[in-house]
Every structure is written in structure tokens, then in C-alpha cells.
Amino acid sequence: MSIRHGLLALLERGPRYGSQLRTEFESRTGATWPLNVGQVYTTLSRLERDGLVAQDGEDEAGHALYAITDAGRRELRDWYEKPVDRTSPARDELAIKLAMAVGAPGVDIREVIQSQRRHTVKAMQDYTRLKAQAITALESGAARERDDVAWLLVLEQLIFQTEAEARWLDHCEARLIRLSTEAATAEGVGGRDAGAGSAAGTGSGAGAASGSGAGAGAAPGSGASPGSGGGGDGPVPPPRPTARRRAASRPGA
Numbered sequence: 187m188s189i190r191h192g193l194l195a196l197l198e199r200g201p202r203y204g205s206q207l208r209t210e211f212e213s214r215t216g217a218t219w220p221l222n223v224g225q226v227y228t229t230l231s232r233l234e235r236d237g238l239v240a241q242d243g244e245d246e247a248g249h250a251l252y253a254i255t256d257a258g259r260r261e262l263r264d265w266y267e268k269p270v271d272r273t274s275p276a277r278d279e280l281a282i283k284l285a286m287a288v289g290a291p292g293v294d295i296r297e298v299i300q301s302q303r304r305h306t307v308k309a310m311q312d313y314t315r316l317k318a319q320a321i322t323a324l325e326s327g328a329a330r331e332r333d334d335v336a337w338l339l340v341l342e343q344l345i346f347q348t349e350a351e352a353r354w355l356d357h358c359e360a361r362l363i364r365l366s367t368e369a370a371t372a373e374g375v376g377g378r379d380a381g382a383g384s385a386a387g388t389g390s391g392a393g394a395a396s397g398s399g400a401g402a403g404a405a406p407g408s409g410a411s412p413g414s415g416g417g418g419d420g421p422v423p424p425p426r427p428t429a430r431r432r433a434a435s436r437p438g439a
Contacts, residue, residue, distance in 0.1 A: 189221065189229050191265045194238060194258050201242045203249035204230060216316075216337040218344070233258065280351070284358060296359060303355045310348035317341045 189211075196202060196210050204226045211221055230252050233239040238258035242251045254262070280302060287295040320338045324331065 188265070189225065190233065191262060193226070193229055193233065194254055194262045194265075197239060197252060197254040198259065198262060201251040201253040203245065203251050206249070207252075213333050214336045215340050218340055296362060299355050299359050299362075303352060306348050306351050306355065310345060310352065313341055313345045313348065317345065 192211055193207055196207055196214075202210070205223050207230075208221045208223055208226045211226075230239060234241065234252070236257075238255055238261055239252045240255055242253035244250055284295065284298065287293045287298050317338065320334055320341060324334050324338070
């Protein structure tokens with residue numbers, strides 16, 4: 187947030203002193219971003235150094251007044267006309283916290299997300315309540331319209347911001363669940379493939395052992411039938427005579 191340009195905008199309405207600028211700044215923004223007097227005077231000194239404001243005497247109470255210069259008005263016009271740069275986003279503590287929590291030992295990142303979501307939703311409810319009060323004040327005419335319209339715009343920005351943060355937290359949790367499920371599925375498939383490979387290897391070994399056992403059963407002295415193994419070294423018995431050969435061998439045949 188640019189305190190520098192905020193003070194210039196207030197000074198365009200006329201000379202002001204430090205604590206007066208602080209009060210008006212907080213009134214315009216609903217004290218969303220509170221300032222201390224030392225911060226205000228430090229900023230005024232820098233603006234004076236840059237030729238954007240100049241001291242303009244004192245008020246009746248002896249407060250040193252500051253007024254905007256022509257260079258300050260040009261600076262303010264440029265600020266209003268140029269869009270806020272989003273190419274170099276400000277550091278976001280929540281985004282940094284979640285990034286550091288990924289894979290951190292002893293940290294349940296889903297609990298971090300859920301805790302933050304509860305806080306974010308409560309803040310959104312508080313902002314919504316304040317918005318309703320601001321609208322009521324505007325409609326009743328009991329409020330200073332300019333400051334309360336400004337405060338209403340700030341409140342609505344905060345509401346939209348917290349809504350977006352809550353949606354982002356929901357998205358983060360859903361993504362973590364999906365990635366965890368995919369990792370568990372991949373691990374299960376890998377385990378089944380490894381088990382199938384092990385079983386296939388065991389089966390091949392058993393088959394080879396069975397073949398070796400069959401060969402061993404045909405070895406001499408194993409007690410197997412000589413004709414069954416096909417590889418015995420004992421004498422082969424002559425073939426048994428057929429019925430025709432037995433008839434031919436009878437006398438008178």
C-alpha cells in the first residue's frame with residue numbers, strides 16, 4: 187500500500203499536519219491499515235525532500251502544516267492513471283507458509299489449511315457484518331458520505347479477497363488429496379507388478395527343477411523302468427511275438 191500517495195491525496199484537499207493526516211487516512215480506510223504519527227512524519231519528510239510537498243506555516247495550535255506542490259499534483263495524477271503493478275506481487279505470508287509446509291517433517295499441511303480456512307471464513311463474516319453497518323449508515327444519512335463510501339469500497343475489497351482465499355484453500359486441499367490418492371494408486375500397481383514378476387520367476391524355477399528331476403529319474407540305478415526313461419544303459423528286451431508270428435511258428439502251419 188502506498189502511504190506516500192495516500193498522504194498526497196489528502197493534502198490535495200488542503201494543508202494538513204501530521205496527526206491530522208493520520209486521522210483522516212484511517213477514517214478513509216476504516217483503520218484497516220493503521221498508521222503511527224512517526225510513520226506519517228517520516229513520509230512527509232521524504233515527500234518534502236523530493237519536492238512533492240512543502241511546509242506551509244503553522245495552524246493556531248502551532249502544528250506545522252504541509253501543502254502539496256505542483257510536482258506533487260503531477261505525481262498524484264500519474265498514480266491515479268497508472269494501473270497497480272501486479273507483475274511483482276507483494277509477499278503473501280499464507281502462500282509462503284503453505285509452500286514451506288509441503289513435505290516438512292512433522293507438519294500436517296491439511297491441518298494448516300483447515301485452521302487457516304476457519305480463520306478466513308470468520309474474517310469474511312466480520313467484514314460482511316461491517317459492510318451491512320456501513321450501508322445502514324449511508325442509507326440513514328447519519329454518516330459522512332465521502333468517508334463511508336470509501337470505507338465501504340475497502341470493506342468490499344476485503345470481502346472479495348477473503349472469499350478468494352477460502353476458495354484457494356479449498357483448491358489446495360483438493361489437490362493434495364488427489365495427489366495423495368494418485369501416489370497411493372501408483373504404489374499399489376507397482377507392488378502388484380513386482381509380486382507378479384516374483385511369482386513368474388518362482389514358477390520358471392519350479393519347472394526347471396521338475397525337468398531336472400525327470401532326467402535324474404532315468405539315470406541308471408534309480409529304480410525306474412528301463413523302457414520308461416529312454417536313457418537307461420541296461421539290456422533292451424526283445425519284442426513280444428505278435429499273434430501272426432505265433433501262428434507261423436506252429437508245426438504244420
